[in-house]
Amino acid sequence: MEIARASSTGLLSLIILVLGVWLVKHKAAKRYKLPPRVPGIPFFGNTFQLGVFQQGVWAKEQAKKYGEMFTCTIGGNQWIFLNSTRVVYDLLDRRAAIYSSRPSQPMVQDIMSGGKRIVMMQYGPEWRAVRKVMHQILSIRSKDIYQPFQELESIQLLHEYLRQPQKWYLSNQRYANAVMLSVVFGRRADLDDPQIGELFATSNEFLQNLQPGYNLVDGYPQLAKLPRFLQWWRPRGERAYKRTISVYRREVNRLLESVEASTAKPCFGADFLKAAEQGDFDEAQKLFTLGSLLEAGSDTSRITTSQVLAAAALYPDWVATLREHLDRVCGHNAERLPSLDDRDQLPYMTAVVKEAFRWRPFAEIGVPHVLTQDDEYEGYKFPKGTVFTWNAYAISLNPGEYEQPERFWPERFLNEDLNSPLKGHYAFGAARLLYCFDFTENPRHDAAPVHVELKPRSPQHAALIERVYQSTFVEKGLIASRD
Numbered sequence: 091m092e093i094a095r096a097s098s099t100g101l102l103s104l105i106i107l108v109l110g111v112w113l114v115k116h117k118a119a120k121r122y123k124l125p126p127r128v129p130g131i132p133f134f135g136n137t138f139q140l141g142v143f144q145q146g147v148w149a150k151e152q153a154k155k156y157g158e159m160f161t162c163t164i165g166g167n168q169w170i171f172l173n174s175t176r177v178v179y180d181l182l183d184r185r186a187a188i189y190s191s192r193p194s195q196p197m198v199q200d201i202m203s204g205g206k207r208i209v210m211m212q213y214g215p216e217w218r219a220v221r222k223v224m225h226q227i228l229s230i231r232s233k234d235i236y237q238p239f240q241e242l243e244s245i246q247l248l249h250e251y252l253r254q255p256q257k258w259y260l261s262n263q264r265y266a267n268a269v270m271l272s273v274v275f276g277r278r279a280d281l282d283d284p285q286i287g288e289l290f291a292t293s294n295e296f297l298q299n300l301q302p303g304y305n306l307v308d309g310y311p312q313l314a315k316l317p318r319f320l321q322w323w324r325p326r327g328e329r330a331y332k333r334t335i336s337v338y339r340r341e342v343n344r345l346l347e348s349v350e351a352s353t354a355k356p357c358f359g360a361d362f363l364k365a366a367e368q369g370d371f372d373e374a375q376k377l378f379t380l381g382s383l384l385e386a387g388s389d390t391s392r393i394t395t396s397q398v399l400a401a402a403a404l405y406p407d408w409v410a411t412l413r414e415h416l417d418r419v420c421g422h423n424a425e426r427l428p429s430l431d432d433r434d435q436l437p438y439m440t441a442v443v444k445e446a447f448r449w450r451p452f453a454e455i456g457v458p459h460v461l462t463q464d465d466e467y468e469g470y471k472f473p474k475g476t477v478f479t480w481n482a483y484a485i486s487l488n489p490g491e492y493e494q495p496e497r498f499w500p501e502r503f504l505n506e507d508l509n510s511p512l513k514g515h516y517a518f519g520a521a522r523l524l525y526c527f528d529f530t531e532n533p534r535h536d537a538a539p540v541h542v543e544l545k546p547r548s549p550q551h552a553a554l555i556e557r558v559y560q561s562t563f564v565e566k567g568l569i570a571s572r573d
């Protein structure tokens with residue numbers, strides 16, 4: 091009886107809330123002028139058109155119809171998609187000061203993350219403080235923090251490819267997780283360790299909850315105004331928060347102990363905890379900053395690495411060109427592995443990485459940014475609170491922006507953009523993979539996310555991997571349980 095009464099009160103408040111918000115928005119809409127609108131259905135707008143998967147395909151279709159910008163209603167928010175490099179640059183880059191906040195996410199951010207995950211934090215003093223410290227550490231120390239771990243883990247990755255080529259996609263995941271774990275917490279861990287499993291399980295839970303549509307309240311943040319006892323999502327969110335924070339705390343305490351004992355390796359975590367002593371960060375902020383970084387770098391690098399392999403299998407011509415460059419630097423007969431120190435001699439490799447980001451962008455429809463004050467642009471008037479995103483898939487695959495966009499063609503970046511950090515990243519060890527292995531398309535290999543098969547380029551390249559693996563891991567007694 092009690093439950094039935096509570097549910098009907100909840101439903102009624104929900105309907106009143108949604109109607110109220112709709113009326114306010116409808117009135118406000120008259121004062122503003124937005125780009126062409128994609129037709130939707132009453133109340134829900136375009137929410138159900140934008141599926142959970144392959145959002146880029148839908149958004150690219152709309153860009154074709156509506157041009158450089160279009161508007162749609164997703165959940166309780168107005169979204170404007172930016173469909174050309176020109177408008178992305180004009181708004182998200184040149185006017186970043188007012189286009190950099192995030193939408194309200196009552197479940198994933200406020201409850202599950204205690205409001206502390208930087209990737210979803212709204213613009214304000216807290217975001218600026220965390221961002222400043224992160225930026226300082228990553229920009230000044232990125233080379234010495236990243237490079238040794240990337241070099242080491244990529245040897246492990248090559249060896250796994252050699253021993254279990256059919257599981258290359260699992261090895262990519264191990265590699266990305268292991269690099270980030272070392273970068274953030276300074277320790278090389280056995281990824282089969284259950285404690286590490288728990289750490290990555292919290293990331294997976296978060297990423298799952300982040301999917302649009304997973305939590306109704308994140309699409310319709312007005313629901314968070316319901317009385318607490320009617321917020322059916324809250325207990326699940328609070329349990330996730332407790333679990334996450336205790337897993338992070340265990341890892342951070344371990345790091346603090348090694349700092350205390352002067353045995354900690356240089357890593358982001360050690361630098362951050364030191365810097366945080368001067369800043370005004372509470373415990374939850376410290377824990378979530380480190381955890382967020384682990385999440386931000388793991389899946390992104392794993393997927394991008396796998397896409398390079400897919401591109402190598404589909405378009406062998408660029409691999410041949412890259413091999414010529416690599417052979418000139420590292421020898422034609424597997425004399426040594428490429429290293430990040432060779433970067434200046436390998437501009438083609440940098441172009442490959444940039445092309446990987448363009449060819450299949452990780453975030454197909456970008457990442458939502460929220461406008462923090464009313465703004466005008468080319469005859470349009472946008473209200474504060476509008477969500478903006480760059481339509482990454484549509485831009486990358488637009489022949490008006492990139493010649494033959496479907497083709498993986500690194501040469502397109504061999505120009506003045508090559509060394510602009512904003513136009514690409516250098517964050518993974520693909521050179522070694524492409525130097526040592528051949529990648530071919532094989533539709534029968536359907537366990538992997540893309541149908542790629544790999545084998546060593548030659549017996550000499552296989553021998554090189556074995557040699558380096560032995561001297562790096564086996565002779566030094568480093569963990570061998572990942573074989």
Ligand code: HEM
Nearest residue numbers: 208209210221383386387388390391394452453457458517
């Ligand atoms: C292939 C690798 C990566 C890709 C494709 C990628 C992609 C992205 C994208 C699309 C965003 C959102 C940017 C925006 O909203 O304008 C982002 C944010 C972020 N990324 Fe990455 N990322 C990668 C690697 C990394 C790594 C290795 C780290 C950490 C060392 C990292 C840390 C972050 C952080 C902290 C943010 C949030 C910035 C903020 O909201 O202020 N990412 N990344």
